[in-house]
Amino acid sequence: MAQLSDDCFAFGGPMMSVDEAVRLIAERVTKISAVETVTLAAADGRVLAGDLAAPLPLPPFTNSAVDGYAIASRHLPTSEAQAFPLSGRVQAGASALSAVKAGEAMRIFTGAPMPEGADTVFMQEDVSLEDGKVVLPTGLKPGANVRPAGEDIPLGHAALKAGQRLRPQDVAVAAAFGLTQLSVVRRLRVAVFSTGNELVSPGEVRAAPQLFDSNRFMLMAMLRRLGCEVSDLGILRDERAALAAALREVAGSHDLILTTGGVSTGEEDHVKAAVEAVGKLVLWRMAIKPGRPVAMGIIEGTPLIGLPGNPVASFVTFVHVVRPTILALSGARQEPLLPMPVRAAFTYKKKIARREYVRVHLRRADDGVLEAVKFPREGAGLLSSLTDTDGLVELSEEVTRVAPGDSVGFLSYATLL
Numbered sequence: 461m462a463q464l465s466d467d468c469f470a471f472g473g474p475m476m477s478v479d480e481a482v483r484l485i486a487e488r489v490t491k492i493s494a495v496e497t498v499t500l501a502a503a504d505g506r507v508l509a510g511d512l513a514a515p516l517p518l519p520p521f522t523n524s525a526v527d528g529y530a531i532a533s534r535h536l537p538t539s540e541a542q543a544f545p546l547s548g549r550v551q552a553g554a555s556a557l558s559a560v561k562a563g564e565a566m567r568i569f570t571g572a573p574m575p576e577g578a579d580t581v582f583m584q585e586d587v588s589l590e591d592g593k594v595v596l597p598t599g600l601k602p603g604a605n606v607r608p609a610g611e612d613i614p615l616g617h618a619a620l621k622a623g624q625r626l627r628p629q630d631v632a633v634a635a636a637f638g639l640t641q642l643s644v645v646r647r648l649r650v651a652v653f654s655t656g657n658e659l660v661s662p663g664e665v666r667a668a669p670q671l672f673d674s675n676r677f678m679l680m681a682m683l684r685r686l687g688c689e690v691s692d693l694g695i696l697r698d699e700r701a702a703l704a705a706a707l708r709e710v711a712g713s714h715d716l717i718l719t720t721g722g723v724s725t726g727e728e729d730h731v732k733a734a735v736e737a738v739g740k741l742v743l744w745r746m747a748i749k750p751g752r753p754v755a756m757g758i759i760e761g762t763p764l765i766g767l768p769g770n771p772v773a774s775f776v777t778f779v780h781v782v783r784p785t786i787l788a789l790s791g792a793r794q795e796p797l798l799p800m801p802v803r804a805a806f807t808y809k810k811k812i813a814r815r816e817y818v819r820v821h822l823r824r825a826d827d828g829v830l831e832a833v834k835f836p837r838e839g840a841g842l843l844s845s846l847t848d849t850d851g852l853v854e855l856s857e858e859v860t861r862v863a864p865g866d867s868v869g870f871l872s873y874a875t876l877l
Contacts, residue, residue: 799869
């Protein structure tokens with residue numbers, strides 16, 4: 461398990477900015493050291509444990525980039541088209557039976573190794589055949605349509621770097637090297653529970669004043685998309701002693717504890733007191749909307765993050781607090797979220813010195829420009845505002861108002877995990 465000191469997240473000031481929170485996490489969280497080996501089929505989304513140096517060049521041999529005819533560049537036609545006798549053919553997966561001799565050409569196919577004596581390939585659509593010879597035009601440069609060995613990745617090059625979250629294209633690189641397994645960081649073990657007497661799990665009997673718990677399932681799905689092993693601890697009632705006992709019990713067997721609800725300042729919000737009873741908690745009042753009440757602490761060396769109970773606030777703060785924590789604990793490189801510029805089709809006012817996220821859907825205007833249309837209702841409890849939109853418009857701390865036509869930064873939901 462990751463073991464952190466009790467003052468790991470100590471900071472000065474009553475309100476923490478989003479950037480400060482991410483910086484603090486990246487600097488002070490110690491990654492887990494356990495490594496395991498997985499097959500290529502299971503490597504997608506995992507964090508690479510060490511640099512992967514190319515064990516062979518890609519491509520491993522010089523080959524033709526097109527279907528065509530291979531010749532030696534010293535015999536390229538210069539003043540007029542020239543007919544060359546054919547000396548054979550070479551297909552992909554096979555080697556030429558003989559070298560290309562002076563004044564001859566060889567039929568070759570895409571991916572086939574270049575025959576000895578040839579270093580240039582004419583595309584088949586640029587030539588003509590006459591009486592068993594190939595007529596080659598002028599104007600082709602030496603080396604054209606040839607892929608040299610190592611052109612893509614040279615031998616020994618660090619093709620994949622430690623800390624990368626492996627993508628399908630990264631797995632393809634490993635496969636191209638002939639590898640069957642990769643060393644990756646062990647999956648993070650995350651314990652998740654909701655708090656609140658007002659909640660029941662789906663499938664249970666719901667009393668009239670109760671709600672079905674949706675946050676826990678959303679958060680578990682988000683964690684799994686980040687490659688975590690998730691322990692579902694269900695719903696803990698608003699009792700400090702029971703909360704404290706549950707937190708202490710899971711701390712030693714998990715890398716992170718994640719809660720939702722009970723982190724505000726109301727008299728029935730008991731997570732803060734429960735954490736303080738078994739560890740140390742620094743209550744983050746982040747300068748972010750939605751999602752200001754966010755808590756983080758340490759229980760017996762295991763970090764805890766307490767997210768707000770409103771689903772939109774929980775979603776937004778997961779992205780900006782939990783996600784960078786998961787990456788840091790896994791030793792993964794922090795992946796900054798880069799908003800895409802779009803045109804605002806809404807009016808909005810906000811407070812200075814606070815980062816705000818506006819739920820929007822995109823449409824293409826008559827002039828072809830992508831516009832962001834604000835969800836018509838406010839409220840951090842509206843799940844439909846997450847399902848009926850395409851992403852979030854990020855408004856920086858310095859912005860105080862948005863008018864139609866302004867350029868704003870858009871974060872697609874697809875880029876947030």
